[in-house]
Amino acid sequence: MKTVEKIVNPVPRAGEQSPSKIYDPRLKVRARREWRGVKDTFYDYTRWLYLVSVLVRFIAVPRNVKGFFRYRWMMSYLFVMHGMDKFTIGLRDEALRITHTSFNYVIADVTEAISKCFRGDRRVGNDKEFSDRCVITDENSMVTFMMGFDRFKNPTILREVPTMFASNIFHQFNVMHYLDIAQEYGIPGDVCPMPEAEAGISIDDDFCVLGACAVQNNTTCDGSLMGNGIIAKRLERQYGIPTFQLATPLRHKEEDVLEYAAQEIKNAIAFVEKHTGAKWDWDLYFASAKRVNESTRCRIAQLEINSTPYPQFFGAAFSLYNDTNYMGNSGRNEDFIKIDHKLLELAEKGYREKRMYAKEYRHRCIIWGVQPQYTIDMLYWLLQCWGIVPLADMLSIINTDMIAEEDTPENREQAYRDMAMLNMEMIMRNHTHGGYKVLLDDLWELCEKMNADMVMMWEHMSCKALTGMHGMFEEQARERGIRLMWVSHDLCDPRVFTRSAIRDQVSAYMRTVLREEPLDPSLEHIPDDEAY
């Protein structure tokens, strides 16, 4: 078996030694906040205040209050603060600051998306002039086709992000209602619950209704492609919102699909121009392209740091930030570049000072597959409880190629191919589709590059693209001497696998297969199954 050097943290942890004390089985939220020592607790508190200010500003707008009472999923946002704490368990120093810097921005971005939704929503703000400039698109969609449109004049609204994706992170039970609706309507329970829940929201007529037009995408799987049909039916037939299906080839590593994908991007742009009256602006596009490249460079540098013995980026905050930046932003917002640089600066400082975030680093682990929405704090737990260092997760391993950023006649044609490439290689589908090599071979290459001795496979049981290679993962891991740990879940339905059931799979593997004892035994069983 491959082995890595164990590293013991020479510096005692500031503040309380175990975060296990903040959990209380009688409560749906944490009993209290974590004591991280004076400096870090103060920092954490200022960030807490910042988030409160974001939420207060949001709720101070009357139409947002109206929206709050209209939409069932808005209840999740009562638990934003509790949700934020899930991302900072046990963190100190730079890792704490990296998490707050990245995820606070994600929260602000989601809040802005909800505000826009309510402003244009026919049932709430009903600002028709605003709505007629907006383009709505899917939750898991790249917005490259909007890179050449002014983001203020023509906002792109990823309508499903606040409605389903983010709300499920803050409130684990929130999606169950919509899954039940979809299943009552006849969709079987064995499909991926994410597109199923989105279809359920549409069936329940619980999406905001706005937009000059909508662009849908066959994002990650057969389920997402098919769920779009149900959503489009309501959009087009009931609300008269023209909907374009942006077809994105699956075999994205094959050159012979690129022209097709580029033409689809052209068609999507033409569709947006037709329905919003806006014109594609190449200056805006190439400015966005520069920012996409800059973010890519930062991301590569971040991964480099994580390949060292002192990684600095941990957990879901990193992948969710990438998700927001890479897909939801696609270079259109210059603020992300500032955040990228700040994150890199913090990580470099942490690396220089050899910061560690657990008592001991025992295993270097690649996280592969799709994380459950409702156990978003799992990777922090992995680090604190078992000393397993999550170095990189599949959702963060995205494009590393640079795209054309100078405005020349040749590059204008190349730009469509670049947008198509980014679109095809959007998060998750860049590994779950495109042939087994991007799923299997890429993983082993990453293990080599990051010096990992372990892989934690999230086995999202409804993700057929991943489970379809179950046996091959096992065989190939065995050949390479990599420890492979399967952890099953059902993405956003906690009824199938509770949080405890998910963590217990890790503990069982560590005890019975690796014969190890936890670093922090008090964390092994956390009473948070009923918590939001």
Place this chain on the structure above:
Amino acid sequence: MRDLKHLQFFEDLLQVANNPLISQAKEEGKVCVAYTCENVPEPLVNLPGCFSVRLHAPNTGTMDIATYYMTNLLCEPSRALLERAIEGGFNFSDCVITPDGCTMMNRAVENMELLKTMGKGNPKFFHEYMEIAFKNTENDVNLAVLQCTNHILKPLAEKYGIDTSDTAIRKAVEEHNKICRVIRAIGEYRKEENPRITGYEFQVLCLASYVCPKHLIIERLEETLKELKTRNPDKKNPWRARVLLVGSEMDDSGYVKLVEEQGAYVCCDRFCFGSYPGREEILLDGGEDALTQVCRHYVQNCQCPRMMNQEKVYHRKQYVADLAKEYGADGIIYEQVKFCDPWAYERMLGSSMLANDFGYPVLSVDRPYNISSSVGQMRTRVQAFVESIEIKKIQGGGKA
């Protein structure tokens, strides 16, 4: 009714994947092209010098090894094919062509490739994976042309020296159309009020046309068509209702038999391995090259739920409604192999729209790959459906 002369012959062919006609065609020196999806244009894998076999795994029992590789969460057809491949049941294949149509089937074939289940002793053996069209636009036609060129024609020409010229494609289309004409002509008899062919018999003939070398069955199919012209149905119509069977991958004629045993005549079929749309003639003209025309035919006529534009989404339901009207169906059975994602959604939307927008009674069911593993449940569902149609007829209702 008197038994069809060749029915037993065709039924026997369907009992194993490696049927005797495949060996016979290979002995003739032909190349066997195995494929797994209706989105592979059949004439292109039936060029002079080769013949196609759509992979199926009849009489599947346990799928333990495939379940290890793919878990029990993937659809049974994909696991059954992998299991059969591991058992050596597809060793007759000289190549496998797989569109990335649905994830599970694609994964099944990828597992076959990684496990090297086929091609032992054949250095020319190859696997090819294709992107397929998503919409019915000219951009998609162009994609289909490029994909068929790169992943079907080029490898066949380079590895096996198959003639892939325009003339060869036209000849293959001609042969393909001959089969389509016969199957459709046989199927026409299902429109009769007291039909002279059962849905099961038709399904056996149609299925054989997918899994056997076509040139070795065409004569018997033509003979069967001739036989049907003079075949007399039983005087008393035995059927209690007429149903249109719609759904996903279906290579189990036993399912049709089960439905008919409950008194529901399967008057039309709209599923993979069925005659709609798979046995639609391809009409070529002299203007455009044959490859483009074949690809256009498949892109335009495809009824696969993978086609994602709304025009296609609604057209699929209209297509079913039109067939139901044409074949005089009293009701529609929407079936789906369990764990099939595309048809999970298509079945839901289809059964809802056909019932609410078109007014047909609809039975919406999921089923196992091999119906013999779950006869009782399905029988009960179909019986109840037949009874509900009868009650509607008695009450003067039925189709709105």
